[in-house]
Amino acid sequence: MPAPPGRVLLLGGTTEANALAERLAARGVGAVYSYAGRVAAPRARPLPVRVGGFGGVPGLRAWLRAERIGAVVDATHPFAAGMSANAVAACAAEGVPLLAFERPAWRAGPGDRWTQVRDLAAAAAALPREPEVVFLAIGRQGLAPFAARPEHRYLLRLVDPVEAPPLPGAEVVVARGPFTAAGDRALLAAHRVARVVAKNSGGVGAEAKLAAARDLGLPVIMIDRPALPERPVAGSAEAVMDWLAHEARLGL
Numbered sequence: 568m569p570a571p572p573g574r575v576l577l578l579g580g581t582t583e584a585n586a587l588a589e590r591l592a593a594r595g596v597g598a599v600y601s602y603a604g605r606v607a608a609p610r611a612r613p614l615p616v617r618v619g620g621f622g623g624v625p626g627l628r629a630w631l632r633a634e635r636i637g638a639v640v641d642a643t644h645p646f647a648a649g650m651s652a653n654a655v656a657a658c659a660a661e662g663v664p665l666l667a668f669e670r671p672a673w674r675a676g677p678g679d680r681w682t683q684v685r686d687l688a689a690a691a692a693a694l695p696r697e698p699e700v701v702f703l704a705i706g707r708q709g710l711a712p713f714a715a716r717p718e719h720r721y722l723l724r725l726v727d728p729v730e731a732p733p734l735p736g737a738e739v740v741v742a743r744g745p746f747t748a749a750g751d752r753a754l755l756a757a758h759r760v761a762r763v764v765a766k767n768s769g770g771v772g773a774e775a776k777l778a779a780a781r782d783l784g785l786p787v788i789m790i791d792r793p794a795l796p797e798r799p800v801a802g803s804a805e806a807v808m809d810w811l812a813h814e815a816r817l818g819l
């Protein structure tokens with residue numbers, strides 16, 4: 568008799584991972600949902616949840632063995648390059664099948680006024696000289712390069728309240744996506760935002776701000792995705808479920 572298949576490790580923290588968690592639970596697949604622990608109170612999931620880093624590649628390797636993980640689905644944010652690289656290395660070393668659930672990058676369409684840049688430092692450098700209000704839709708990490716451009720006023724949208732703005736003089740709005748274009752239009756207008764800085768995350772949970780910028784005719788500085796090691800990629804939850812059933816042979 569072949570050994571029973573192990574559980575699925577779902578690396579999460581995204582709208583797409585949450586949708587996948589629902590499907591795995593509905594199909595009765597044994598799976599664990601993993602959060603990095605950046606958000607104070609992550610929402611409950613229909614799967615067992617673990618929180619916190621694994622301790623690099625060695626820690627993840629040990630965890631995969633200890634938890635008898637039979638397949639890993641990396642549905643982290645496209646900018647979570649450290650976790651994704653660790654997953655590639657650990658899965659290769661342990662012989663555990665890995666699939667990335669990657670949403671397509673956003674593309675500029677008619678009416679969009681985008682400047683594409685390679686990273687956060689380039690985004691800060693691309694801001695104009697004249698002071699203006701900038702919506703920094705990039706989360707709480709990676710704000711440091713913008714401290715070097717104190718002539719601008721920054722609007723930040725964060726999941727958790729903060730005692731002091733993580734960027735001097737910034738205004739903080741606390742809200743958790745997914746967002747709507749109408750809501751984001753109202754936000755940008757109320758704060759007199761003149762420009763949006765965004766990471767090219769792709770996906771539906773965060774694209775409202777781009778539609779809002781387009782509607783208001785605002786320029787967007789769009790940060791390209793970081794490079795990742797080669798890995799098999801699926802573009803939909805259906806494709807992930809298929810892969811689990813056939814490639815990872817979980818017998819769904």
Ligand code: NAP
Pocket residue numbers: 578579580581601602603605618619620621622623624626627642643644646647648649650651653705706708766
């Ligand atoms: P990162 O730079 O790739 O990760 C840094 C470290 O955090 C990893 O090496 C790992 O620690 C731990 N980690 C990251 N994701 C994890 C997960 N799902 N489960 C357990 N440990 C995890 O990632 P990040 O950019 O800080 O993002 C952290 C999390 O927030 C990700 O899960 C991502 O999906 C989510 N997120 C990120 C962004 C973004 O813009 N970066 C936006 C929305 C959501 P060890 O090395 O100790 O294992």
